[in-house]
Amino acid sequence: MPDLSEYYQPQSLTAALELLAKSNGKLIPLAGGTDIVPAMGKGELKANGLVDLSKLSEIRRISMDDSEIKIGSLTTFAQIETSPLIQAKASLLADAAAAVGSPQIRTTGTIGGNIANASPAADTVTALVTLDAQARLDSIKGSRRVLVSELLCGVGKTNIHPQEIITEITFKIPSTGSKTGFIKLGRRKALAIARMNLAIIVTLDNGKISFARVGLGAVGPNPRRYPVLENSLVGQSPSESLIDEFAIEAEREVTRVLGSRPSAIYKCEAVKGIARDLLKKMFSDSGQGVV
Amino acid sequence: MKKRGYGLANMWYGIGNTANPNPSGAFVDFLDDGTAIVLTGCADIGQGSNTVLAQIAAETLGICIEDVVIISADTEVTPDAGASSASRQTYVSGNAVRLAAEKVRDQVIAIAAEILNLPTETVNLYQGEIWNSNESSGVSIKDIIIKCRSKGILTLGHGSYNPVTTMLDPETGKGIPYATYAFATQVAEVEVDTETGIVEVKQIVAAHDVGTAINPQNVEGQIEGGCAMGIGYALLEEVILKDGEIQNPGMSTYLIPTSLDVPEIHTIIIEESEISGPYGAKGVGEPALVPTAAAIANAVADALGIRIYDLPLTPERVVAALKSAQEDSKKV
Ligand SMILES: Cc1cc2nc3c(=O)[nH]c(=O)nc-3n(C[C@H](O)[C@H](O)[C@H](O)COP(=O)(O)OP(=O)(O)OC[C@H]3O[C@@H](n4cnc5c(N)ncnc54)[C@H](O)[C@@H]3O)c2cc1C
Numbered sequence: 205m206p207d208l209s210e211y212y213q214p215q216s217l218t219a220a221l222e223l224l225a226k227s228n229g230k231l232i233p234l235a236g237g238t239d240i241v242p243a244m245g246k247g248e249l250k251a252n253g254l255v256d257l258s259k260l261s262e263i264r265r266i267s268m269d270d271s272e273i274k275i276g277s278l279t280t281f282a283q284i285e286t287s288p289l290i291q292a293k294a295s296l297l298a299d300a301a302a303a304v305g306s307p308q309i310r311t312t313g314t315i316g317g318n319i320a321n322a323s324p325a326a327d328t329v330t331a332l333v334t335l336d337a338q339a340r341l342d343s344i345k346g347s348r349r350v351l352v353s354e355l356l357c358g359v360g361k362t363n364i365h366p367q368e369i370i371t372e373i374t375f376k377i378p379s380t381g382s383k384t385g386f387i388k389l390g391r392r393k394a395l396a397i398a399r400m401n402l403a404i405i406v407t408l409d410n411g412k413i414s415f416a417r418v419g420l421g422a423v424g425p426n427p428r429r430y431p432v433l434e435n436s437l438v439g440q441s442p443s444e445s446l447i448d449e450f451a452i453e454a455e456r457e458v459t460r461v462l463g464s465r466p467s468a469i470y471k472c473e474a475v476k477g478i479a480r481d482l483l484k485k486m487f488s489d490s491g492q493g494v495v
Numbered sequence: 496m497k498k499r500g501y502g503l504a505n506m507w508y509g510i511g512n513t514a515n516p517n518p519s520g521a522f523v524d525f526l527d528d529g530t531a532i533v534l535t536g537c538a539d540i541g542q543g544s545n546t547v548l549a550q551i552a553a554e555t556l557g558i559c560i561e562d563v564v565i566i567s568a569d570t571e572v573t574p575d576a577g578a579s580s581a582s583r584q585t586y587v588s589g590n591a592v593r594l595a596a597e598k599v600r601d602q603v604i605a606i607a608a609e610i611l612n613l614p615t616e617t618v619n620l621y622q623g624e625i626w627n628s629n630e631s632s633g634v635s636i637k638d639i640i641i642k643c644r645s646k647g648i649l650t651l652g653h654g655s656y657n658p659v660t661t662m663l664d665p666e667t668g669k670g671i672p673y674a675t676y677a678f679a680t681q682v683a684e685v686e687v688d689t690e691t692g693i694v695e696v697k698q699i700v701a702a703h704d705v706g707t708a709i710n711p712q713n714v715e716g717q718i719e720g721g722c723a724m725g726i727g728y729a730l731l732e733e734v735i736l737k738d739g740e741i742q743n744p745g746m747s748t749y750l751i752p753t754s755l756d757v758p759e760i761h762t763i764i765i766e767e768s769e770i771s772g773p774y775g776a777k778g779v780g781e782p783a784l785v786p787t788a789a790a791i792a793n794a795v796a797d798a799l800g801i802r803i804y805d806l807p808l809t810p811e812r813v814v815a816a817l818k819s820a821q822e823d824s825k826k827v
Contacts (some may be wrong), residue, residue: 306753389691392731395747399810451690470692470811473818477690481781490508 210253229366236312277316296384300331325398330427334403334419336373356426442487451476502799504789509673510778518657519588520574523595525650529637530562536576537588541711555596557620569657582778589773594654643766683790692810702763707775725787
């Protein structure tokens with residue numbers, strides 16, 4: 205075990221921000237600890253101490269105002285997975301949260317931690333970038349909003365300043381009638397790191413797709429949107445042949461991104477399978493995933 | 496594309512250690528209050544041997560299972576019963592407990608016959624009472640044990656059992672390695688995604704000849720557990736070595752199935768009584784695992800029309816095999 209000499213459990217956000225500001229980067233925020241604790245066990249944690257955010261109940265809630273959903277960064281996967289609001293307005297995120305780890309991990313792990321940990325395979329992050337979600341970052345100097353996709357800058361890397369905390373994640377609710385979906389490819393049905401994950405939003409106007417968002421995780425260093433794939437859907441009508449074309453386009457994109465990496469051979473082929481499964485589900489007449 | 500396939504595998508498997516003595520011992524003490532204590536070295540590692548051995552003792556002594564206390568796997572007080580391995584405990588330790596309990600029973604019957612003035616051949620113990628042929632005498636076993644005590648007789652018994660085997664001929668390998676065998680057939684239904692390479696086991700039918708199923712629910716549990724482990728063997732479990740070092744030494748990297756990966760398992764228990772077993776029982780522990788991976792691999796071959804010879808059937812292997820089959824067919 206590393207020797208962490210300091211541990212704080214502030215009772216307010218201001219107190220937490222003050223601690224981080226004073227510490228000169230030596231303290232790091234602790235949310236659910238599902239990444240931090242295993243890292244501590246392996247001696248990989250680079251910090252002198254922890255600022256435990258768990259008492260900050262003001263950033264552990266889900267709300268909606270007008271056309272926007274706000275999720276406090278400390279909200280757990282279980283809360284998101286079971287939230288009627290998220291299920292109704294952004295089921296891709298509820299599905300992504302439900303795909304994380306196991307019940308134990310989902311009751312502890314948080315969405316803020318999922319972003320800050322910056323894993324290429326982070327499940328909710330794929331859904332968030334697809335939603336063009338923004339993160340609100342607070343420090344004693346003030347706050348700023350950044351697209352989640354711009355906050356991430358490599359495997360395990362973010363643009364979060366050491367004195368900052370992600371406090372909230374916001375996104376515009378996809379327009380009424382849109383369909384959203386998320387699928388994860390793992391080695392087994394639970395407790396598996398995503399080999400790949402895929403999130404899609406489509407809006408239909410008179411039988412034609414007028415708007416599309418496609419996010420892929422575990423292909424590049426961070427989950428991100430793939431505009432080429434989005435464009436391949438826009439203007440088309442849902443059909444078997446569109447699913448085929450999209451699958452082939454996805455294979456092409458993944459091939460382009462992965463190049464000659466060892467994982468490429470498998471992932472290029474596999475992306476077609478998950479693309480087919482997800483689009484088939486989304487294009488079916490079931491009310492599932494409808495905003 | 497999703498492809499369905501069905502695969503079947505059969506097995507037979509010896510019960511007990513191979514061509515080696517592997518005896519079990521047991522002590523049984525019928526107490527003044529009509530309950531019994533069984534001492535056995537048999538370790539219940541979750542498979543339910545304590546329950547099964549209590550059932551065997553209760554059946555032999557004519558009392559309820561609730562009135563049997565099992566003290567097991569305590570080297571300070573229990574006699575050796577070998578390892579909980581080789582699918583042997585119900586068969587071998589079960590026999591030891593049966594033999595020990597029979598000795599106690601025979602003492603009680605002898606005294607009961609004498610006191611009640613009945614021929615020993617027709618006296619038996621059943622439902623806590625002394626029976627004469629098919630009729631209860633109305634006298635409780637407890638009363639007879641108390642009579643034994645008043646005569647200064649303790650009702651103790653010990654038993655041991657060693658499966659009858661022979662050494663194997665070093666030249667030919669011939670001999671009798673096991674006293675009895677379990678048999679099984681399993682059928683797996685799978686769905687394979689030809690692009691993701693994911694093999695999903697949809698259901699398994701597992702028919703096992705276990706001799707008499709002393710505890711059918713335990714048998715079912717063993718079969719289901721074996722199938723789950725077999726799914727891991729077929730699809731997930733792999734030790735990855737690099738320069739002699741294991742790369743996946745933890746449960747987060749050496750994957751086994753989760754409960755969500757285990758489908759409905761339809762167990763069929765075939766009760767072909769084994770004459771040498773306790774009340775006809777054999778064993779089921781390892782046999783439950785033996786055919787599963789083969790059935791799944793056969794089902795995958797049936798689904799894809801190609802055969803993969805390396806386990807586990809990982810998504811990567813499945814995709815690679817499909818690709819190379821495709822290339823081969825192009826060459827022709
Ligand atoms: C068994 C197991 C299974 C898992 N399965 C999955 C899975 O299927 N999918 C998946 O995506 N992840 C999975 N994870 C990883 C992990 O659960 C997630 O990344 C989770 O979101 C981390 O959140 P946390 O609250 O536990 O973060 P913590 O461990 O507390 O923190 C993680 C990092 O984020 C920083 N941090 C946390 N909150 C904030 C904040 N508000 N502002 C700034 N920085 C912050 C911390 O300083 C730390 O660097 C798994 C982990 C385990 C142990």
